Amino acid sequence: MSRHRLTRAESTLDRQLVGLNQARELGEGRLDDGALAQVYAVLERATSRRSLSADHTVVGFFGATGSGKSSLFNAVAATDVARVAVRRPTTSEPLAMVWGAEGSAPLLDWLEIADRREGDIVPGLSDDGGGLVLLDLPDFDSVQLSNRSIVERLAGQVDVLVWVVDPQKYADATIHNDFIRPFSTHASVTLVVLNQVDRLAIAEVKPVLESLAAILDHDGLGKVVVSGVSAVTGEGVLELRRKISAVVKAKAAKSARLAADVAVAAQQLSDASGGGNAAGVHQQDRKALAAGLANAVHVETVVTAVQSSYRLEATKKTGWPVTRWLSRLRKDPLRRLSLRRGGASEVNRTSMPPPGSAELAQVDSSVRDFGDAASLGAPGPWRASIRAAARSNRAALPDALDQAMAGTDLKANTRAWWWPVFGLIQWFALLVAVGGLVWLGTLAVLGYFQLPVPDVPQVEGWPLPTLMVLAGVVLGIFLAVTSKFLALAGSKSRGAQARRRLRASIAAVSNQLIILPTEAEIDQYREFQEALNLART
Known part of the structure; x- marks a missing residue:
């Protein structure tokens, strides 16, 4: 994205945040306290994120148990630091791979991520040398409530959401209703990956991808292109790296993510308020x-x-x-x-x-x-x-x-x-x-x-x-x-x-x-x- 467009996006975001805060203040004592608290949380997150590194884009890998999320993370990052296991729970603490560590520490502190690693140059991902933070997160369907809490918190903080699903559970209603659909307004900062395509027959890959795309369209993410990859064979991994790299180079993910958050918060306030115009005093x-x-x-x-x-x-x-x-x-x-x-x-x-x-x-x-x-x-x-x-x-x-x-x-x-x-x-x-x-x-x-x-x-x-x-x-x-x-x-x-x-x-x-x-x-x-x-x- 050009500097002019980036500046304009930031200016628009400034205006939107001012409007949201004014609406929240005007709604105090009149609208539901729960809705106002959620809006305040969005404003606080936006303020915090904008005060931290603008040179880094935070990309989080989210997935259910068995989706091969950590394996895919390792494949994309060309490393094996993410723990891969068969028994539940697998990933229990978030892991950050950082390209261009300078200035990232306050951002990672805000994200509350202790396990931080510096990534090597990876073809197609970090050719320009930095500005990327990849997160491997706990399974969002983990049996440990603390893991689920971590995922929910970081889903509200990362700049880019990468949803990793597998051929067996890609249509699971819980995955879509509880996690993917609530972020339907974040299509501009969302990537959806169907992992483990190597487990499908060649003739089955396209129908499964189309089925997943149809479900996403129902979720409100019809504009998101689904990528079919295999962490085992490497199929589609390079293309996924390029997509992530393109997002990082554009430097627009942070503003787009926050703008989407503001849109959700504004809708929450609108729902709490309701529509219509007062007749006024005649x-x-x-x-x-x-x-x-x-x-x-x-x-x-x-x-x-x-x-x-x-x-x-x-x-x-x-x-x-x-x-x-x-x-x-x-x-x-x-x-x-x-x-x-x-x-x-x-x-x-x-x-x-x-x-x-x-x-x-x-x-x-x-x-x-x-x-x-x-x-x-x-x-x-x-x-x-x-x-x-x-x-x-x-x-x-x-x-x-x-x-x-x-x-x-x-x-x-x-x-x-x-x-x-x-x-x-x-x-x-x-x-x-x-x-x-x-x-x-x-x-x-x-x-x-x-x-x-x-x-x-x-x-x-x-x-x-x-x-x-x-x-x-x-x-x-x-x-x-x-x-x-x-x-x-x-x-x-x-x-x-x-x-x-x-x-x-x-x-x-x-x-x-x-x-x-x-x-x-x-x-x-x-x-x-x-x-x-x-x-x-």
Whole structure:
């Protein structure tokens, strides 16, 4: 592979690892811990492998008991260091043959391989003098659990996987299901070898190779070319060496292996997450939430109190002065709720009764409906996390709503323009009526004491003081009745204004405690999807 292509592959791998790590971090606390742990293990392995020798390609020979794996290893490496035996278990510790030992020690330490040998120049395998680490591993079906553990660990660490099978067990379901198929995404760094072809009749070799290829295709490794070899006769060994050598010279196996690991890990995260897109927060959902919360905290009760307070205040300011004092005996309904003020808040809480079970149930229902609507379409784990985000401030919600009500400027102390006008006329009418009464009283006293009584001006035959009394009383009563109708209309307008202000305050609380956390969680899910896509490309 050219240096440019190699650099591009490394850059792509960098981006994929960043995406995978971001997806893992975003999935914390939301996705299955087991899946996240596996992804973290992949990231750790990738980081470790990339920090070690880039000049060495690690090729591992994997096979079941009786496959002739160690014999083939010896044949490829042109040595006899790998222990070959008939009884199980055979290979018990991994063996490393290294061509170009310089810089390989940290890599072999990471692989935890103690038995290390330097290989001689082998035609077709190490003509260029180095950069290859061949591993002979324990049988993956070993009766010793420690051997199987070693194989499973190293299968996740080597750069190139060489699966060695034999004519007798090449179709064994355990071999394919437990070992080969889980690495179906690693076709670019996989070699499959049918060993012991010398035990087959010449006419049987091709059908067996085709049968094995068909099974591999079912495993997801249809692009892998199967090599037929014999460690005993040497058939196909040179060709296998050349394939291994080509992989080593390309210097791309490490990146390809890690990219395949990332793809598997990304798929694991995708499976743990599930697919789909959250519906998100829409305007109708915001309105429905605010309306539900407003009903739960009895906004209409406050609106009714605002209207009653307005009418009461109007009566105090514009009612007939003779009877308006009676209105002062009535307590302002807003004061009972600790809501009678204008401008900045003077209290931290209202005096409304604490929410009962019905009110709390309505709050819960409103929040739950909102969370359900916002999470609709999201996969299970994320739908649960979005719902949980909507409920995350549930404990603080009732108190926050009450404080929002207490802090809302209801404009309850704002006077209507017509109040002072009516009030001035009322007092004028009362003054006229009182003046008439005083005039009439004076005339009555003079007559009682047989004193001269002056003539009283008349209007259309009516004595002026009498007309003054009648006009003052009638005008006062008329203004009082008229103010009642004006106050009723004004109270509706003032109530509508208070309703808008209260709902705006409640909407602000719901936005802060419910909507923003929900939107943040939805954004988290979208970022997770983007990171996962980055890990896959």
